[in-house]
Amino acid sequence: MTPILAVDHLSKRFxxxxxxxxHAVEDVSFEIAATExxxxxxxxxxxxxxxxxxxxxxxxxDAGTIRFEGRDxxxxxxxxxxxxxxxRSIGLVFQNADDALNPxxxxxxxxxxxxxxxxxxxxxxxxVAAEAGVPRELLGRRPHQLSGGQQARVGIARALISAxxxxxxxxxxxxxxxxxxxxxxxxxxxxxRDRGMSMILVSxxxxxxxxxxxxxxxxxxxxxxxxxPAAEVLRAPMHPYTRALVAASPGxxxxxxxxxxxxxxxxxxxxxxxxxSRCPLAIDRCRTERPALRELGDxxxxxxxxxxxxxxxxxxxxx
Amino acid sequence: xxxxxLVTLEGLSxxxxxxxxxxxxxDAASLSIARGExxxxxxxxxxxxxxxxxxxAGILTPAARxxxxxxxxxxxxxxxxxxxxxxxxxxxxxGIVFQNPRAALNxxxxxxxxxxxxxxxxxxxxxxxxxxxxxxxxxxxxIPDADRRWHAYPGELSGGMCQRVMLAIAMAxxxxxxxxxxxxxxxxxxxxxxxxxxxxxxxxxxRMACLLITHDLALARQFAERVIVMHAGQVVEEGPTExxxxxxxxxxxxxxxxxxxxxxxxxxxLAGIPGSFPDLALPLPACRFAGRCARRLDRCASDRPVxxxxxxxxxxxxxx
Amino acid sequence: MVERVTSPPAGRRVxxxxxxxxAIGLLLVLGAALGPVLVPFDPVGTDTSASLNPPSWVHWxxxxxxxxxxxxxxxxATQIDLLTAVLAVAASLLIGxxxxxxxxxxxxxxxxxxxxxxxxxxAFPLFVLAVGIAAALGNSVFSVVLxxxxxxxxxxxxxxxxxxxxxxxxxxxxxxxxAGIGPVTIVAAHIMPNLLPPLMVQSSLNMxxxxxxxxxxxxxxxxxxxxxxEWGIMVADGASYIISGExxxxxxxxxxxxxxxxxxxxxxxxxxxRLDPRRA
Numbered sequence: 001m002t003p004i005l006a007v008d009h010l011s012k013r014f015x016x017x018x019x020x021x022x023h024a025v026e027d028v029s030f031e032i033a034a035t036e037x038x039x040x041x042x043x044x045x046x047x048x049x050x051x052x053x054x055x056x057x058x059x060x061x062d063a064g065t066i067r068f069e070g071r072d073x074x075x076x077x078x079x080x081x082x083x084x085x086x087x088r089s090i091g092l093v094f095q096n097a098d099d100a101l102n103p104x105x106x107x108x109x110x111x112x113x114x115x116x117x118x119x120x121x122x123x124x125x126x127x128v129a130a131e132a133g134v135p136r137e138l139l140g141r142r143p144h145q146l147s148g149g150q151q152a153r154v155g156i157a158r159a160l161i162s163a164x165x166x167x168x169x170x171x172x173x174x175x176x177x178x179x180x181x182x183x184x185x186x187x188x189x190x191x192x193r194d195r196g197m198s199m200i201l202v203s204x205x206x207x208x209x210x211x212x213x214x215x216x217x218x219x220x221x222x223x224x225x226x227x228x229p230a231a232e233v234l235r236a237p238m239h240p241y242t243r244a245l246v247a248a249s250p251g252x253x254x255x256x257x258x259x260x261x262x263x264x265x266x267x268x269x270x271x272x273x274x275x276x277s278r279c280p281l282a283i284d285r286c287r288t289e290r291p292a293l294r295e296l297g298d299x300x301x302x303x304x305x306x307x308x309x310x311x312x313x314x315x316x317x318x319x
Numbered sequence: 320x321x322x323x324x325l326v327t328l329e330g331l332s333x334x335x336x337x338x339x340x341x342x343x344x345x346d347a348a349s350l351s352i353a354r355g356e357x358x359x360x361x362x363x364x365x366x367x368x369x370x371x372x373x374x375x376a377g378i379l380t381p382a383a384r385x386x387x388x389x390x391x392x393x394x395x396x397x398x399x400x401x402x403x404x405x406x407x408x409x410x411x412x413x414g415i416v417f418q419n420p421r422a423a424l425n426x427x428x429x430x431x432x433x434x435x436x437x438x439x440x441x442x443x444x445x446x447x448x449x450x451x452x453x454x455x456x457x458x459x460x461x462i463p464d465a466d467r468r469w470h471a472y473p474g475e476l477s478g479g480m481c482q483r484v485m486l487a488i489a490m491a492x493x494x495x496x497x498x499x500x501x502x503x504x505x506x507x508x509x510x511x512x513x514x515x516x517x518x519x520x521x522x523x524x525x526r527m528a529c530l531l532i533t534h535d536l537a538l539a540r541q542f543a544e545r546v547i548v549m550h551a552g553q554v555v556e557e558g559p560t561e562x563x564x565x566x567x568x569x570x571x572x573x574x575x576x577x578x579x580x581x582x583x584x585x586x587x588x589l590a591g592i593p594g595s596f597p598d599l600a601l602p603l604p605a606c607r608f609a610g611r612c613a614r615r616l617d618r619c620a621s622d623r624p625v626x627x628x629x630x631x632x633x634x635x636x637x638x639x
Numbered sequence: 640m641v642e643r644v645t646s647p648p649a650g651r652r653v654x655x656x657x658x659x660x661x662a663i664g665l666l667l668v669l670g671a672a673l674g675p676v677l678v679p680f681d682p683v684g685t686d687t688s689a690s691l692n693p694p695s696w697v698h699w700x701x702x703x704x705x706x707x708x709x710x711x712x713x714x715x716a717t718q719i720d721l722l723t724a725v726l727a728v729a730a731s732l733l734i735g736x737x738x739x740x741x742x743x744x745x746x747x748x749x750x751x752x753x754x755x756x757x758x759x760x761x762a763f764p765l766f767v768l769a770v771g772i773a774a775a776l777g778n779s780v781f782s783v784v785l786x787x788x789x790x791x792x793x794x795x796x797x798x799x800x801x802x803x804x805x806x807x808x809x810x811x812x813x814x815x816x817x818a819g820i821g822p823v824t825i826v827a828a829h830i831m832p833n834l835l836p837p838l839m840v841q842s843s844l845n846m847x848x849x850x851x852x853x854x855x856x857x858x859x860x861x862x863x864x865x866x867x868x869e870w871g872i873m874v875a876d877g878a879s880y881i882i883s884g885e886x887x888x889x890x891x892x893x894x895x896x897x898x899x900x901x902x903x904x905x906x907x908x909x910x911x912x913r914l915d916p917r918r919a
């Protein structure tokens with residue numbers, strides 16, 4: 001079965017002056033099968049938002065391939081993707097900050113933007129808005145006249161109007177109150193099932209990913225730390241960073257916070273695990289050899305030298 | 320509430336003149352904080368929790384009108400912002416940590432100097448003694464390499480580091496109360512845990528009371544001894560953390576818990592709260608949650624429920 | 640994270656400032672359109688026997704040294720001053736916005752080139768540029784308009800450049816790009832409407848400035864030539880009579896000039912209030 005999206009060795013680097021490069025995304029690979037949902041988690045600087053923009057072709061790719069329905073779209077530069085057939089099949093929902101919606105447009109016109117140059121008929125807008133829970137009366141309002149939850153729904157309607165097969169959501173509920181978030185998450189889940197969409201959910205909140213996604217991809221400083229079925233990975237994380245992330249989720253049993261300074265993402269060392277400076281299990285090998293992403297069975301992968309060692313050896317790891 | 324409490328609020332209302340319906344943004348809130356106690360003030364946006372914090376710290380916007388039956392800190396009556404000794408009090412006895420630490424720090428002044436300014440003000444230290452005290456303050460908030468970091472500018476530091484600097488500034492006067500207003504919003508999870516643990520440890524070791532303001536219930540549960548829940552400017556429930564979370568009595572508290580992803584086993588278990596946040600520009604029922612409450616009674620619209628005075632305080636005519 | 644729902648505006652109450660602006664604006668336009676026809680006296684007709692008469696019921700603003708009715712001249716001058724100002728401001732607004740949008744959106748070397756051009760223009764004082772243009776293209780109203788437009792251009796260009804640049808990575812712009820909408824459409828139809836309020840305010844204030852400039856240039860002999868009535872020339876003429884006491888020769892034109900500039904400022908405020916997407 002061809003996965004709907006297959007990303008291979010994706011890389012993106014940003015020049016930061018003086019010939020130096022910030023490795024935002026480095027050698028990231030994953031796939032998504034039809035109707036599957038992948039949660040991409042990581043902290044700030046992990047590259048998760050960059051990946052969302054690479055997949056939706058808002059950014060140019062430096063290396064790697066992005067196969068959408070079998071076809072490599074990474075070769076299409078952002079400027080030309082607008083005319084590509086695949087464009088309508090990928091939708092993007094933004095974090096509901098002040099500028100997710102155009103303040104000068106009504107809700108209806110904002111939704112119509114999602115339909116691109118061809119525009120959308122009034123009925124189409126009303127229909128997709130209703131599906132997203134935006135009542136007709138609100139369609140004439142400007143974004144500042146809508147509540148946060150309503151704005152989020154308009155953003156979702158905008159992404160859906162082109163009937164995408166893959167929906168990418170970048171922190172869609174981060175700015176919302178808990179009670180509103182619950183409703184929006186349920187809406188997203190229902191829409192995904194009703195329309196049979198595949199989904200990429202970028203989030204810093206592990207609990208949201210646990211609820212919404214079948215699989216999870218954990219990023220650290222642009223590289224994949226761990227991948228696998230969401231429930232399994234969160235229940236029994238294998239990579240030390242994933243373990244630290246899970247432990248840091250509010251409400252979990254508190255564990256000693258990570259000490260040490262993160263490695264700089266600018267011109268990072270080629271031959272070291274990027275997590276070694278903060279990893280409680282780091283050994284010499286971690287400083288001299290970058291761990292490859294290994295298959296660990298049951299659909300799980302992780303990039304760590306120390307996975308598979310007997311538990312006793314892990315317990316008294318030198319710093 | 321006892322007379323030995325550090326902070327006592329009774330019937331505190333904060334209004335913004337010009338509200339078309341005459342609604343108060345904070346509506347007759349009552350709460351207390353004992354010395355050394357760690358209390359979480361929990362609510363969604365618009366609950367008024369930040370306004371109360373600002374009022375306590377004396378930095379309420381001048382456009383707001385405050386009235387209260389009781390509003391005291393360590394015996395000092397704070398109902399008038401120009402009460403004698405108020406400003407002296409603020410820096411020394413009350414420390415505040417805000418969200419977005421980078422915005423609260425002066426970007427063109429070294430962090431060592433910023434902390435030093437406050438220490439000098441409250442402890443009258445100068446020169447070498449001041450510098451040593453500043454470095455000690457940096458070490459206390461676990462900033463590594465304190466000697467070198469003294470010279471750093473906020474722009475060179477990460478969000479978590481900046482928040483530690485804020486904390487150092489807030490604690491410089493050795494305050495009796497630390498107000499932390501959403502101190503970890505915007506920080507990574509791992510940093511968040513570290514910062515909160517630091518705040519907790521400092522509070523314990525200095526016997527400092529802490530008012531932690533947050534929208535994150537899980538955070539409150541993890542760090543606070545007592546939790547106060549607010550909705551739309553009204554205090555709805557208050558009680559010891561574990562008891563409140565295990566058995567919430569106010570329908571809003573229960574609804575909030577049900578809406579938290581951490582508490583849900585699957586998406587279907589998540590429960591949003593029906594209706595929308597009350598619009599303060601329109602007339603509101605006496606209990607402002609009445610419009611969205613599944614347990615609403617007729618009297619909820621006309622009679623304001625008061626906090627019942629038992630070990631668990633609930634403002635509800637029909638509690639769970 | 641403010642969850643505040645504002646209900647749509649119930650109705651528009653008339654703001655005194657808007658009313659004042661509308662009134663002045665209307666007067667100016669009427670004066671410009673119909674002034675020369677409706678005035679009691681011929682604006683250029685001289686009558687040396689009535690030279691330097693103080694204000695009276697016949698000559699409301701008095702007469703100047705050539706016996707011309709100052710009131711008629713002041714009203715008639717509205718046309719030329721308004722026209723000059725409108726043309727100059729419109730030109731610099733349009734061209735400045737275009738350049739600014741181009742620089743703000745493209746960035747890189749395009750931005751660098753445009754910015755240097757703008758810097759160069761800003762280095763020229765208006766009067767030097769005006770004299771230069773007049774020397775090259777002849778001394779006419781067109782030269783004055785051109786000089787004023789060029790000197791004013793960088794302010795619009797920079798404002799638009801900064802605003803477009805700021806919004807380039809906004810969510811709604813990315814959504815439009817994702818939807819395949821071309822950059823020209825995005826800048827023109829999606830971003831520019833958000834810039835209208837500050838631009839409108841800028842333009843209205845500019846109008847006052849443009850009028851003052853036209854007056855200043857005609858003071859030194861560029862652009863409008865006598866006997867055509869123009870506020871600046873009239874003030875210049877009247878300046879020589881300050882000492883001798885014929886105060887009305889410069890006072891009234893000066894007052895009208897001031898009123899016009901003030902009026903444009905009000906119009907700017909009113910426009911901003913109406914066009915602000917958050918209020919409409």
